[in-house]
Amino acid sequence: xxxxxxxxxxxxxxxxxxxxxxxxxxxxxxxxxxxxxxxxxxxxxxxxxxxxxxxxxxxxxxxxxxxxxxxxxxxxxxxxxxxxxxxxxxxxxxxxxxxxxxxxxxxxxxxxxxxxxxxxxxxxxxxxxxxxxxxxxxxxxxxxxxxxxxxxxxxxxxxxxxxxxxxxxxxxxxxxxxxxxxxxxxxxxxxxxxxxxxxxxxxxxxxxxxxxxxxxxxxxxxxxxxxxxxxxxxxxxxxxxxxxxxxxxxxxxxxxxxxxxxxxxxxxxxxxxxxxxxxxxxxxxxxxxxxxxxxxxxxxxxxxxxxxxxxxxxx
Numbered sequence: 001x002x003x004x005x006x007x008x009x010x011x012x013x014x015x016x017x018x019x020x021x022x023x024x025x026x027x028x029x030x031x032x033x034x035x036x037x038x039x040x041x042x043x044x045x046x047x048x049x050x051x052x053x054x055x056x057x058x059x060x061x062x063x064x065x066x067x068x069x070x071x072x073x074x075x076x077x078x079x080x081x082x083x084x085x086x087x088x089x090x091x092x093x094x095x096x097x098x099x100x101x102x103x104x105x106x107x108x109x110x111x112x113x114x115x116x117x118x119x120x121x122x123x124x125x126x127x128x129x130x131x132x133x134x135x136x137x138x139x140x141x142x143x144x145x146x147x148x149x150x151x152x153x154x155x156x157x158x159x160x161x162x163x164x165x166x167x168x169x170x171x172x173x174x175x176x177x178x179x180x181x182x183x184x185x186x187x188x189x190x191x192x193x194x195x196x197x198x199x200x201x202x203x204x205x206x207x208x209x210x211x212x213x214x215x216x217x218x219x220x221x222x223x224x225x226x227x228x229x230x231x232x233x234x235x236x237x238x239x240x241x242x243x244x245x246x247x248x249x250x251x252x253x254x255x256x257x258x259x260x261x262x263x264x265x266x267x268x269x270x271x272x273x274x275x276x277x278x279x280x281x282x283x284x285x286x287x288x289x290x291x292x293x294x295x296x297x298x299x300x301x302x303x304x305x306x307x308x309x310x311x312x313x314x315x
Contacts, residue, residue: 006302009301009302010298013297013298016290016294017287017290021066021070024286025065025069027282027286036049036053036056037049073284073287077089078092078280078283078284080280081280081281082276082278083278088280091269092269095264095269097169098167098263098265099258099263099265101181102181102265103188103250105182106184106192106254107243107247109186110189110192110193110246113189113193113196113197114194114196114199114200115197117132118196118203119201119204121197121201122200122201122208122235123204123208123227125205132201135197136197139191139193139197140198144191145187145259148183148184148188148260151186152183155183162183164261165262166180167181167263167265168180184261187257188257191246191253195246196239199238199239199241200239203238204235207230237307240300240304244299244300245297247293254267255271266289269281273285
C-alpha cells in the first residue's frame with residue numbers, strides 16, 4: 001500500500017473516532033428533558049439536581065465539556081460511574097477479558113469453519129455446493145441467542161459437557177476458561193461462519209474460472225499447490241473484507257450472548273449502564289467499541305497490500 005493511501009486511511013480512521021467522540025461527549029445533552037434531573041432521580045431535591053449538574057460539568061459551555069472529557073479520555077480516564085462511584089476504566093478492565101475471550105474465540109471458530117466449508121463448496125460443485133449454500137443460509141437466518149439456548153439445553157444441561165453459566169478468567173484456570181467460553185463462542189460465531197463461508201465459496205469459484213488457473217491446470221500443476229499458491233491468496237480479499245465488517249456484528253451480538261450465558265462482560269456492563277442512565281460508562285463503552293471497529297477495519301485495509309501486491313500501487 002502506498003504511503004499516500006496509508007495516510008488517507010489513517011486520516012479517515014481518526015476522523016471517524018473524532019466524530020464518534022463528539023457524539024458520545026454530547027450524549028448527556030441528547031437526553032430528553034433535564035439530564036441532571038434524570039441522573040439525580042425523580043425524587044431529587046433542587047439542591048441535589050444542582051449538585052448533579054455540577055458533578056457532570058453541565059454548567060460549563062459545551063465545547064469546554066467536550067475538551068475536558070476528551071482530554072481525560074486520551075489519558076485513559078473515562079470518569080467515575082454515577083451508580084457505583086468506581087472509576088470507569090477499572091470497571092472496563094474487569095469485564096473486558098471476558099468479552100475479548102468470547103469474541104476472539106468466535107472469530108477463530110468462524111474463520112476455521114467458514115473457510116473450510118466455503119473452500120470445499122467452491123471446489124466441489126454440485127451436491128456439496130448446494131448443501132453448503134443451504135447451511136450458510138440457515139446460519140445467517142438463525143439468531144445467535146436462540147442457538148445459544150439450544151447449546152445450553154443439549155450440551156450443558158442434557159449431556160453435561162460444558163458449564164451452563166458464568167466465566168472463569170484465563171489466569172485462574174485455563175481449562176475451565178476454555179470450557180466456559182466454548183458455548184458462547186460457538187453461538188456467536190454461527191452467523192459469521194456462514195458469511196465467511198459464502199464469501200469464501202464465491203471467491204474460490206471466481207478464481208477457479210480465471211484463465212491463469214486453467215493454464216496452470218493444463219500444464220499439469222498439482223492440485224494442492226495450485227490451491228494454496230493461487231486460489232487461496234486471490235480469493236482471500238473478499239473473505240478478509242467480510243471479517244472486518246463482521247467485527248461490529250460480533251460486538252453487538254456478544255451483548256446478547258453474555259445475557260444468555262450470564263457472563264459479566266463488556267456488553268452486560270453496557271446494558272446495565274443504559275438501564276441506570278450511567279452516562280460515563282455508556283460513553284466509555286461507545287468510544288471503546290468505536291476504536292476497536294475502526295482499528296480492525298484499518299488493519300483489514302492494510303492487509304490488502306500483503307494479500308494482493310497490486311493493491312500497494314493503487315492511487
